[in-house]
Every structure is written in structure tokens, then in C-alpha cells.
Amino acid sequence: MIKSKLEQIGIFNDNLNKVKPSPIHSFDEQISNVPNILKLTIGEPDFSVSQHIKDVALKSINADDSHYSVSAGKMTLRQAASYFLNDRYDLNYDAEEEIITTIGATEGLYALLASILNVDDKVLIPTPAYPVYAEMARINGGQPVFIDVSEDDFILTPDRLRKVIATEQKIKAIIITNPSNPTGVTYSEAQLKGLAEVLRETNILVIADEIYSELNYDANHVSMAAILPEQTILINGVSKSHAMTGYRIGLLAGPAGLIKKINMVHGFVIMTPSNPAMAAATEALAGVQSKNDTLVMKAAYQERRDYLVEKMTQLGFEMATPGGAFYIFAKIPDDLNQNDVAFAYDLVDKQQLAVVPGSGFGPGGESYIRISYAASIEMLKIAMDRLKNYCEDKRMSEIL
Ligand SMILES: Cc1ncc(COP(=O)(O)O)c(C=O)c1O
Numbered sequence: 001m002i003k004s005k006l007e008q009i010g011i012f013n014d015n016l017n018k019v020k021p022s023p024i025h026s027f028d029e030q031i032s033n034v035p036n037i038l039k040l041t042i043g044e045p046d047f048s049v050s051q052h053i054k055d056v057a058l059k060s061i062n063a064d065d066s067h068y069s070v071s072a073g074k075m076t077l078r079q080a081a082s083y084f085l086n087d088r089y090d091l092n093y094d095a096e097e098e099i100i101t102t103i104g105a106t107e108g109l110y111a112l113l114a115s116i117l118n119v120d121d122k123v124l125i126p127t128p129a130y131p132v133y134a135e136m137a138r139i140n141g142g143q144p145v146f147i148d149v150s151e152d153d154f155i156l157t158p159d160r161l162r163k164v165i166a167t168e169q170k171i172k173a174i175i176i177t178n179p180s181n182p183t184g185v186t187y188s189e190a191q192l193k194g195l196a197e198v199l200r201e202t203n204i205l206v207i208a209d210e211i212y213s214e215l216n217y218d219a220n221h222v223s224m225a226a227i228l229p230e231q232t233i234l235i236n237g238v239s240k241s242h243a244m245t246g247y248r249i250g251l252l253a254g255p256a257g258l259i260k261k262i263n264m265v266h267g268f269v270i271m272t273p274s275n276p277a278m279a280a281a282t283e284a285l286a287g288v289q290s291k292n293d294t295l296v297m298k299a300a301y302q303e304r305r306d307y308l309v310e311k312m313t314q315l316g317f318e319m320a321t322p323g324g325a326f327y328i329f330a331k332i333p334d335d336l337n338q339n340d341v342a343f344a345y346d347l348v349d350k351q352q353l354a355v356v357p358g359s360g361f362g363p364g365g366e367s368y369i370r371i372s373y374a375a376s377i378e379m380l381k382i383a384m385d386r387l388k389n390y391c392e393d394k395r396m397s398e399i400l
Contacts, residue, residue, distance in 0.1 A: 018138045022131050023360025027344065031354045038383055039354040040371045043181060043326065045243035047300075050293045053242065053283045060279035069275055071267030073101030073251075077278045080286035081251045085236070087291075089213065089223045097256040100263045101278065103270050105211045105237045105250035110136055111266035112233055112252060116172050116205060117142035123207075124164060124174035126156040127362030128329065130181045130209070134362070142172065150364030154183040154320040154329070158194040165202060173205040176224055179212040179324025182361045182370040184305075186323035189222040196228040205258075206232040211250070212325040214241035214294050217302045219323065230255060233262070240325075241294050242284040249273060249281035301326050304373040304380055311384040312371075315391045328371045329358065336394055338367045350393065351386040 028041045072078060078095035085091040093099050102108035113123070113136050123137040127146045134144035147164055149156050156176070165171065176195070179186045187195075199206060208224035213236060225234040237250030252262060284290050308328050312319065316333035337343045340357040347353050358368030373380060 013139075015139050015141050019135045022135070024131065024356050027356055027360065028354070031345075031348045034348055034352055034354075036352045037348065037354055038352060038379060038386065040373070040375055040380075040383055041354050041356050043240075043372050043374060044245055045240060045297065045326075045374050046376060047243040047297050049242065049244055049247075049280070050289065052287060052289050053244070053280050053293075056283040056287075057247075057276040057280040060276040065275040065279065067275075069272040069278065071270065071272050072099070072263050073249075073273055074275075074278050074282070077101050077249075077273075077282045077285075078251075080282040081236075081253070084285040085223075085225075085234070085253060089221060089226060091223060091225055091229075091234070091253070093253040094256070098259055099251060099253045100259055100266055101273055101281070102237070102250040102252060102266060103273055104239055104245075104248045105209065105235045106132065107248075107266070107270060108235050108237070108250045108252045109133070109207070109209070110140075111262050111269060112207060112235075113137055113140045113142065113173075114269075115258075115262045115265045118172075121170050121172040122168055124161075124168075124171060124204070125362070126174075126176070128154070128182050128358060128365035128368070129175070129362050130177060131360060131362070133175050145171070146363045148362075148364040154180065154185045154364075155187060155191055156195060157191075158198045161195060161198050165198070165204070171202075171204050173207050174199070175207045175209060177209045177212075178224065179210075179216055179221075180327075181212065181325050182327050182356070182358070182365070183320040183329040184322035184325045184327045185320050186216050186219065186221070187224075188219065189227070192222060192224050192227050196224070199228060199231060204231070207235065208232050209235045211235060211237055212240050215298055215301060215326060216324040217298070217305065221324075225253065233258060238281045238284045242281075242290065243297065244280065244284060247277040247280055249277050300377075301373065304375075304377055307377065307380060308371065308373055308384070312387070315388060326372055326374045328373065329365075329368055330371065332367050332369060333391070335398065336391065340365070340367050340369055344369060347387070347390055351390045353383055353386040353390070 082095040233254035238244040317330040319330040344357040356370040358365035
């Protein structure tokens, strides 16, 4: 192991002093070696990529499509993204000037934040939220401002937003995740319109992370970009909708002037996305069979969600309405240990079942757990048996 004096003298960017590792991955790493562990921790689709998508990636490799492309992504991919957004959500983005394709939604978000944040600029984050947002804001010199929305069924309301805007200075952006990770809640058109009314009066950029848009079970997904296009950058991609997390293709869509600047940062960071991955994502976004691929996965997720909601409700868990994504965010019943971190470790210890402690997702997540149902129904059945055993043992030991 090479030791360097440089880490002791503090060679790093000061912003990193404020950055914490992802609580999801830290927890997952700690419990992964427990024998017989059943993990419902990571938001990773458990489906294989469809053969017709793989075939296109292979064709790209075999055709020696092995050179640099353009940083915004191949025009065919951007056209496919434009088609996808129009076909599914009635959005109109010009492939040439209003869309860039990124290394997953993650790099898109990074390039976007790096493009807009000056020191101490604030980013509003309704919580519980995907932990990456706050840390990415901090890496880029910004400050996350958490808005606890747990009291409002995990939906940001115009009133709460108005109050935060009235008290905070230097707000640059707000991140609205719809459907939400970790809660699974979805925003209705009326709820988005209510927020848009408040935001329209400000210079705040809306970062609409809609990576789970194709997994909306109870309603048609409505995009924030349809309601406030002039002030919104839309984030999406193929990771969740097409089970292509490892292909690493995401997209940003928004007003041309904003996209142009973000593309500058994006290009310096990544040069270009990978060609086989772009080819595969083109097929995923615009191929004739792809829409059905997603519907098949969606039906399976929905079945799993319904199963979990039924079982967990029977065990006394209350939960945010899980209308989308593949997460259940459930309140630990009052008669069990309300400390979510202690609860999660104890569940691993006693029943070898891993779920993520809710407090890792920021204010409002305390005394909740997040369960990812990106796992087979057979696994979920075993998980629910284990959770049932855990709850029964705890309740019995209280009585004795
Ligand atoms: C809300 C949200 N946004 C973005 C991402 C990252 O997506 P990608 O794999 O396309 O980078 C995730 C992954 O879990 C997520 O939950």
C-alpha cells in the first residue's frame, strides 16, 4: 500500500470536507458479508436487458464503432430521446439544441450543478431524498437546504415552498424527484402546477429528476417540464426504465441556452459517452419493442408493490403512498424500536434481512425504513416471512 504525505497536508478541495459517503452504500457494504443475508437495499432493477437492445450494442462493437463521438451524444441517440419524451410525456425538445446525453442521470446532474453553482449558492431539496443530491451540491461549493416534507405525505406543498423561499437567500435551484426515491410517492399534475405557480415568480431553476417516470403505477406520469419548460432541466435516462444501470446513459433536456453551457462542462468531464452504450440506449428509447419491455417490467414491479403493501400493512407498518419507482418507505410500527438505524441492524442480526434506515435520506426519514422491491417475488416472499418473524419475536418478548 503506497502512503502519501499529500493526504496529510490536505491537498484536497475544501468542499470535500463537507461530503459524506452515501449512507445506502455504506450500510450495504457493512451487511453484505453476513451469511444468508437477503438484501432489499439497492435500487437496481433485477431484470436482464432485452435481447434486441443487447444485439444493437453488439452490432456497434462489431462494426468498429470505436471512435470518439460528440459530447452531447450521437444525433441518433438525441433524436431517440426527443422521440421518447414526446411519445411518453408529450414534451417537445429539439434533439440538436435542447438535449444532451450523459453518463447516466448521475453525470447529468453533476454537470448541471457544476454549471450553475457558485460558492454558497443554495439548492433546495425536499426530504427524505436521494442522498447523492446534497453531496453533489457540496462538492460543487453549494449548500443543500433540506425541506422536510414528511408531514405532508412526502409531497412538497406550495405553502411550504413559499416559506422556504421567503427565508433563504441565494437559492439557485430546487430538485424535484418524481416518482421519488426513497418514498415512491408521485406528484399529480395539480400538485406540480401549484409548485410551478410559486416558482414562476422566482429565478429558481427546477431540476426535475424523473428517472423513474416510466414506473408510475397508479396514474400517467406528468412531467414538470410540461408545466414550467422555461425554468426546468429534465433529467431522465434508461437506467430504471430499461434495467440498463450498467450501460450508463442518461439525458438532460431543457432550454437551449442552458443546455449549451451544461454541455460545455459535460464535454470537458466525459468527452463523449461510449458508442455501444449509446447505440443500445437509442434502441431502448425508440425501438418498437422497447415500450413493451418496460410495460412487462412495470407489471412485475406493480405485483411486487401490491404484495409488499399488503404484507407490511398486516404487520403494522404505515407507508407513504408508493405510486411509483420501486421503493416502499415505511414507518416502523410504534411498538417496535423507533431508531431506524438500530432497527435495521437488529433486523440483519436476527433475521438476516437488510433494508435501508430512513434517516440516511435526510430530515423526515427518521423512524422509517426503505425497502427496494427491485427483487424477485420469491425473494420478497422470503423477506416478508423474515420480517414477520422479526416483528412477532419482538412483540412476544415485550409481553414476556
Ligand atoms: C432519484 C435518482 N436519480 C438518479 C439516479 C441515478 O441514475 P443513473 O443510474 O442513470 O445515473 C438514481 C439511482 O438510484 C436515483 O434513484
